[in-house]
Amino acid sequence: MKASFRSARLVVIDEAQRVKNVGITAKLIHDNYPETKLLLTGSSSIDLANTIKEPLTSRSIDYILYPLAASEVASNATDARRLIEKSLVLGSYPRSWQMADNDATTYLRNLANNYLYRDAFATNAIFDTTIIDRLLHLLAFQVGNEVSYSEVARHIEVSKETAMRYIDLLEKAFIVFRLSQYRKNQRNEVGRLRKVYFYDLGVRNGLIDNFLPLSYRNDVGALWENYCIAERKKYLQKMNIYARHYFWRSYTRQEIDLVEEIGVNTGAYEFRYKDQKVKLPSNFVADYPDVPFKILIKDTLSDFIYQ
Structure with a gap:
């Protein structure tokens, strides 16, 4: 040594x-x-x-090596906006950005279906690849929607506990991440639901084998929501800012995509790929009148994710 x-x-x-x-x-x-x-x-x-963990107690710092951030693939905010569609379709893995688009789709299909979690689970003998594959495909179609562990378990034919354990493994392997529901014990708020997003949209699109341009897709809203939240996580880590992230929904199905807590400050955000009028949910206004609300579209996203 x-x-x-x-x-x-x-x-x-x-x-x-x-x-x-x-x-x-x-x-x-x-x-x-x-x-x-x-x-x-x-x-x-x-x-x-x-x-x-034990040998390096007080000697180490944990750091997540995310896929490329918007500020790493673009030289300025204008360039970042221009490259958004490519990020929504092909994701942000460094290798896919070094390839022609056709080669990138081949690489991502192969990665998503053959190698995605093999290294991550190599030392974990208690998992079933068939269940993991079915779970990944199901979650890929659920991006932007609330996920019920019971429903997931029913679809992949396992117990609820097994479904939860496998989603936890996928999160610890940095394939997906979860948002829990923002609730302060208000009577009109639903609890115990989750949303699951992918760290990389190229992987997600590889799982469902859909690399069509945005103009041909019916999942642009889900892609945009996933992209904005994932990019925000990258930005905050780069700026060394700790935040807690949630989504919000009421029993009357009013929703907010992201609620962010940074220290004592809270903000609410809705993500829309195209400019459109969005009304702040009345229940949220009534329960949290002091929380500011922003609508983020492609042309107004820069300060939220780019530095």
């Missing part, structure tokens, strides 16, 4: 959860060579945490 790391300024260990005793090794490097920075990457947060 002395010969390998004494002069190194940065040591990168990819898929670190596969390396035997990687946590102890990383601790020894950190303690003996404080000038050397260690970057440990893994496809699954749970597997990586299980191998390094």
Whole structure:
């Protein structure tokens, strides 16, 4: 180890959860060579945490390596708006942006259907690939809609507990993320529902095998909502801002796409790909009169996701 790391300024260990005793090794490097920075990457947060959490207590910082952000594929906000359609269809994986569109769709189909979670679940023996595949396809069609664990379980023919566990695995593998419902014990608010989004829309479109241009699609609203929320998460991490995200719905089916809490400040957001009038739900206004509300369309999104 002395010969390998004494002069190194940065040591990168990819898929670190596969390396035997990687946590102890990383601790020894950190303690003996404080000038050397260690970057440990893994496809699954749970597997990586299980191998390094205890040895590296108070010695590490967690960081999510998202797909490319809008500010990384565009030189300015105007350029970012121009590239939105490509992001909605082909996603933001770096490799897909280096390819011609036809090659990118082939790559994404192959990734989504053959390799998407294999590395992430390599050390987790308790999973069924058939169930995972069916679950992923179901969730891909549910983007933007509320997800009932009971309904998901019924469709993929497993118990509710199994469905919840598999969705949790997919989230820890950075394939999907969930929003819970914003509720402050108001009588007109529905509880215990979730929305599930994909970290990358190219993966989502690969799962349903749909790479058509937006003008030929009937899911533009769902794509736009997913894109805005995922890009917001990237932006906030880049700016080192911690936020809690929710969606809101009442029993009368009034909805708000995103409620964001940053410290003591709360904001409500609706996402519309095209400019259209949106009325703030009356129940939300009555229950949360001090929460500001914004409608974000393609031409007004820059300050929300771009820096």
